[in-house]
Amino acid sequence: MTIELSPNCSLTPRGAVLFFGSLCLVTFGIAAIMATRGLWPIFPFAGLEMGVLGWALRASLQRRHHCQIITVTPERVAVETRNRAHREQVEFPRHWAQVKLRRADTHLHPSRLTIESHGRSYEVGSFLTEEERQALAGRLMRSVGRINESPPLGGVPENVRLE
Amino acid sequence: MMTKTSRISIAALAAAGSMAAPAAQAAWTLNMTPGISAMSRAIYSLHMLMFWWCVGIAVVVFGFMIFSLVRFRKSTGAVADTKMLHNTRVEIVWTLVPVLILISMAVPAARVLVQTEDLAGAKLTIRVTGYQWKWGYEYLDSGVSVLSTLDRDSNHARELGSGIDPNTVPNYLLSVDHPLVVPAGVKVRLLITSQDVIHSWWVPALAIKKDAIPGFINEAWFDIDADKIGTYRGQCAELCGRDHGFMPIVLEVKSKQDFEQWLKSQQETAKQAAPAAG
Amino acid sequence: MANTEHAAAAHDDHDHKPHGFWGRWLTTTNHKDIGTLYLVFSCVMFFLGGSFAMAIRAELFKPGLQFLDPALFNTLTTMHALIMIFGAVMPAFVGLANWLIPMQIGAPDMALPRMNNFSFWILPFAFTLLLATLFVPGGGPAGGWTMYPPLVLQTGSALPLMIFAIHLMGASSIMGSINVIVTIMNLRAPGMTLLRMPLFVWTWLITAYLLIAVMPVLAGAVTMLLTDHFFGTSFFNAAGGGDPVMFQHIFWFFGHPEVYIMILPAFGIVSEIIPTFSRKPLFGYDAMVYATASIAFLSFIVWAHHMFTVGMPLASELFFMLSTMLIAIPTGVKVFNWSTTMWKGSLSFEPPMLWAIAFLFLFSIGGFSGLMLAIAPADFQYQDTYFVVAHFHYVLVPGAVFAIMGAVYYWLPKWTGHMYDMKLAKWHFWLSTIFVNVLFFPQHFLGLAGMPRRIPDYATQFADWNMVSSIGGFGFGLSQLLFPLLIWQCVRGGAKATDRVWEGAHGLEWELPSPAPYHSWTEAPSLAVLEHGAPSHDTHG
Numbered sequence: 001m002t003i004e005l006s007p008n009c010s011l012t013p014r015g016a017v018l019f020f021g022s023l024c025l026v027t028f029g030i031a032a033i034m035a036t037r038g039l040w041p042i043f044p045f046a047g048l049e050m051g052v053l054g055w056a057l058r059a060s061l062q063r064r065h066h067c068q069i070i071t072v073t074p075e076r077v078a079v080e081t082r083n084r085a086h087r088e089q090v091e092f093p094r095h096w097a098q099v100k101l102r103r104a105d106t107h108l109h110p111s112r113l114t115i116e117s118h119g120r121s122y123e124v125g126s127f128l129t130e131e132e133r134q135a136l137a138g139r140l141m142r143s144v145g146r147i148n149e150s151p152p153l154g155g156v157p158e159n160v161r162l163e
Numbered sequence: 164m165m166t167k168t169s170r171i172s173i174a175a176l177a178a179a180g181s182m183a184a185p186a187a188q189a190a191w192t193l194n195m196t197p198g199i200s201a202m203s204r205a206i207y208s209l210h211m212l213m214f215w216w217c218v219g220i221a222v223v224v225f226g227f228m229i230f231s232l233v234r235f236r237k238s239t240g241a242v243a244d245t246k247m248l249h250n251t252r253v254e255i256v257w258t259l260v261p262v263l264i265l266i267s268m269a270v271p272a273a274r275v276l277v278q279t280e281d282l283a284g285a286k287l288t289i290r291v292t293g294y295q296w297k298w299g300y301e302y303l304d305s306g307v308s309v310l311s312t313l314d315r316d317s318n319h320a321r322e323l324g325s326g327i328d329p330n331t332v333p334n335y336l337l338s339v340d341h342p343l344v345v346p347a348g349v350k351v352r353l354l355i356t357s358q359d360v361i362h363s364w365w366v367p368a369l370a371i372k373k374d375a376i377p378g379f380i381n382e383a384w385f386d387i388d389a390d391k392i393g394t395y396r397g398q399c400a401e402l403c404g405r406d407h408g409f410m411p412i413v414l415e416v417k418s419k420q421d422f423e424q425w426l427k428s429q430q431e432t433a434k435q436a437a438p439a440a441g
Numbered sequence: 442m443a444n445t446e447h448a449a450a451a452h453d454d455h456d457h458k459p460h461g462f463w464g465r466w467l468t469t470t471n472h473k474d475i476g477t478l479y480l481v482f483s484c485v486m487f488f489l490g491g492s493f494a495m496a497i498r499a500e501l502f503k504p505g506l507q508f509l510d511p512a513l514f515n516t517l518t519t520m521h522a523l524i525m526i527f528g529a530v531m532p533a534f535v536g537l538a539n540w541l542i543p544m545q546i547g548a549p550d551m552a553l554p555r556m557n558n559f560s561f562w563i564l565p566f567a568f569t570l571l572l573a574t575l576f577v578p579g580g581g582p583a584g585g586w587t588m589y590p591p592l593v594l595q596t597g598s599a600l601p602l603m604i605f606a607i608h609l610m611g612a613s614s615i616m617g618s619i620n621v622i623v624t625i626m627n628l629r630a631p632g633m634t635l636l637r638m639p640l641f642v643w644t645w646l647i648t649a650y651l652l653i654a655v656m657p658v659l660a661g662a663v664t665m666l667l668t669d670h671f672f673g674t675s676f677f678n679a680a681g682g683g684d685p686v687m688f689q690h691i692f693w694f695f696g697h698p699e700v701y702i703m704i705l706p707a708f709g710i711v712s713e714i715i716p717t718f719s720r721k722p723l724f725g726y727d728a729m730v731y732a733t734a735s736i737a738f739l740s741f742i743v744w745a746h747h748m749f750t751v752g753m754p755l756a757s758e759l760f761f762m763l764s765t766m767l768i769a770i771p772t773g774v775k776v777f778n779w780s781t782t783m784w785k786g787s788l789s790f791e792p793p794m795l796w797a798i799a800f801l802f803l804f805s806i807g808g809f810s811g812l813m814l815a816i817a818p819a820d821f822q823y824q825d826t827y828f829v830v831a832h833f834h835y836v837l838v839p840g841a842v843f844a845i846m847g848a849v850y851y852w853l854p855k856w857t858g859h860m861y862d863m864k865l866a867k868w869h870f871w872l873s874t875i876f877v878n879v880l881f882f883p884q885h886f887l888g889l890a891g892m893p894r895r896i897p898d899y900a901t902q903f904a905d906w907n908m909v910s911s912i913g914g915f916g917f918g919l920s921q922l923l924f925p926l927l928i929w930q931c932v933r934g935g936a937k938a939t940d941r942v943w944e945g946a947h948g949l950e951w952e953l954p955s956p957a958p959y960h961s962w963t964e965a966p967s968l969a970v971l972e973h974g975a976p977s978h979d980t981h982g
């Protein structure tokens with residue numbers, strides 16, 4: 001069974017460029033009109049601001065490249081985490097692996113979902129919403145089972161995408 | 164058919180009346196003054212037009228809201244009509260009707276606005292200069308000038324912890340040592356400027372408020388009704404520092420003849436005071 | 442999410458212990474924490490700005506100067522405005538945005554959590570700077586929050602401090618808006634198209650857009666004040682070829698969208714509360730979105746209605762009069778839509794609904810005085826008088842502030858998991874509503890009677906209504922003490938709140954049990970939660 005997790009991105013790169021362009025048009029347009037009246041100091045602030053916006057859009061769009069693939073086979077539970085720059089793979093023996101969903105010590109903070117065994121633990125689904133994480137936890141617990149308990153995975157491998 | 168004596172007596176009585184009377188407006192005042200010129204009355208009418216429109220719209224809209232609040236309560240068994248999501252026809256009507264209402268407001272407003280800018284035909288020009296914290300008035304054609312500062316009694320009473328009850332000071336904070344004397348029935352042009360920061364010259368009875376901006380000159384005009392002889396008061400209307408609240412304007416409106424006499428006597432006094440300068 | 446965070450997680454097996462109380466709050470990147478920080482800060486600033494207002498109303502209680510030197514009075518009015526605008530109202534809306542937007546669009550957090558933290562922590566620093574000006578030579582700024590030159594250039598050492606504080610507040614707002622915009626554009630759950638978003642999210646999207654467009658203008662304007670004062674430029678100095686009125690143009694080019702920035706999120710809040718307590722979807726969702734967008738667009742072309750007496754050419758005065766009158770149309774549409782949402786509904790009057798209804802009536806009164814102010818020749822009699830003070834306080838206090846209070850009363854049970862003391866909440870509401878009217882309604886009369894604004898002492902014919910207004914002020918101020926008391930009680934305990942809290946509530950944030958869950962994993966909730974949590978307007982495919 002494979003579960004692929006990726007943060008959802010409601011903005012496409014093209015959308016982002018159009019959006020950024022339209023805001024630049026407005027902001028620099030205003031700065032330009034002011035500059036024609038001799039009020040040029042507005043320009044540097046507009047530039048700074050659009051710089052931060054551009055950076056922010058770019059940073060947020062990096063989400064597109066991030067994903068986590070959890071593979072559960074009869075022998076092991078493997079988690080592969082990928083983003084633009086890195087790739088990381090972690091494996092746990094299925095028979096000994098535990099799925100734990102821990103609450104934070106304050107209800108304002110999100111829960112953390114980890115796969116653990118032998119003193120090692122690996123967080124999955126940190127970019128999911130609270131509900132998605134719980135749904136994932138439920139699914140994983142049913143597939144991975146408790147220590148010494150490996151429930152059957154079912155006849156047909158289940159491939160699920162969670163965004 | 165009045166004799167000269169009776170006219171003078173009436174004038175004297177009127178003058179005495181305006182000095183002895185309590186503050187120009189009564190306490191608990193609710194509304195703006197209609198003022199002393201055709202222009203101020205036009206502005207007052209605009210104000211009342213807008214006011215009644217707002218009252219009318221409020222009655223309809225608040226009435227609708229109050230009806231809903233009373234009629235559609237859960238506690239009295241109302242069941243919500245959850246299918247009601249939008250109604251294009253109603254929405255178009257309640258967008259267009261306000262547009263029509265706004266047009267009916269905008270037309271008279273634009274007309275009056277255009278009139279306020281009509282400076283043609285002015286017979287007298289006075290330069291008004293704002294200072295921190297007093298006004299200066301110069302009659303440009305006659306060379307007479309006057310510096311108008313908060314009157315001594317008011318100035319004393321307003322000091323922090325003066326112990327003087329403002330109610331014992333006549334026209335507290337609204338009287339000056341040298342008022343601005345102007346003629347009734349004559350179109351007067353004002354050139355308004357400042358020597359330091361931005362002030363604003365405002366006399367409600369004239370419905371004139373114009374900012375006094377250093378390095379620039381603003382214009383305004385008024386033509387006071389011939390029968391509105393008397394004293395009218397205003398204040399600075401732009402924050403100008405510490406004593407912004409203590410630089411009032413006093414307008415003394417005289418008849419055309421009395422004004423001319425006054426102006427001549429002022430010129431005489433000025434000539435006597437500075438014979439070399441001339 | 443950087444890879445390094447996962448490496449850290451691999452070593453860290455326990456709930457990572459926060460770094461103590463201060464560490465948590467200083468370094469948090471969690472949107473609920475940051476939202477809480479903004480709201481607490483806003484509440485503190487509200488009381489601070491309010492205490493300045495109490496001092497003002499105490500001095501204006503009777504004619505004559507009893508307590509305050511006129512220069513100090515001017516400083517108090519200036520600081521009252523700066524604190525309320527930049528310290529109370531705007532941060533409160535950002536706090537609500539932080540709390541609600543991720544939950545309402547199905548996102549795990551804001552798009553840029555660390556910038557979010559930074560945006561908040563700039564504010565206490567900025568306000569410390571601003572308040573420090575009260576103690577420097579020359580005292581605090583006393584030229585009004587509008588900072589018109591040349592007067593503002595007579596400020597002493599406080600000038601650069603104030604300007605720096607404003608730059609910081611601006612930076613905080615800009616970063617906050619960028620965060621909001623990127624979050625809304627990029628982090629919406631699948632299926633949450635723009636025209637399915639709750640109206641609160643829409644109003645914040647548009648508000649963020651306005652902030653991004655105009656904040657550089659404010660930054661430029663105050664920088665030019667600084668250079669005029671210290672570096673010999675003459676942007677606003679007539680003697681050097683500049684124009685003081687130019688400052689007013691650029692200030693108000695920022696300033697007018699600013700006041701819409703302070704009211705649009707309030708519109709969003711009211712658009713969430715009224716449908717819930719009418720048990721009926723918001724009437725005309727699309728129209729509400731378009732009306733909000735129209736208001737935002739129009740807000741860019743009306744600025745000079747703050748300057749009708751400055752001596753502009755006739756054509757400009759006419760243009761700004763007409764464009765300002767036009768804003769009444771989309772605003773009216775919104776009022777009609779809210780009213781029609783209540784029509785044929787099934788209304789109940791819990792505290793949030795009380796605040797929303799008060800908003801409807803009292804904001805409309807502010808709207809009416811606004812329409813009167815739009816009429817340029819009539820404005821010659823209203824400008825810089827208490828009529829204007831009455832107008833903007835009606836739209837800001839029973840407008841924006843009541844909406845914020847309503848929002849807190851609405852969502853607090855969701856945030857804390859407890860219901861608050863309903864009886865106390867109703868006392869708070871009724872006392873506030875009655876006193877706010879006693880405080881501000883008479884100010885209409887004062888303005889019409891001829892009382893200018895920003896004066897510490899007045900002629901005796903203004904005494905009666907001033908006394909009434911001051912009594913209203915003291916009553917209103919004292920009533921507000923109930924608010925933090927109530928919140929404190931609620932945070933610490935109280936009757937348990939159900940998941941949905943309010944019977945008619947719809948939206949993703951109500952789907953999550955109160956407070957956020959963490960233990961139930963036996964029965965996985967459906968992944969298609971969006972179907973159940975569709976925003977109140979429904980039927981959009």
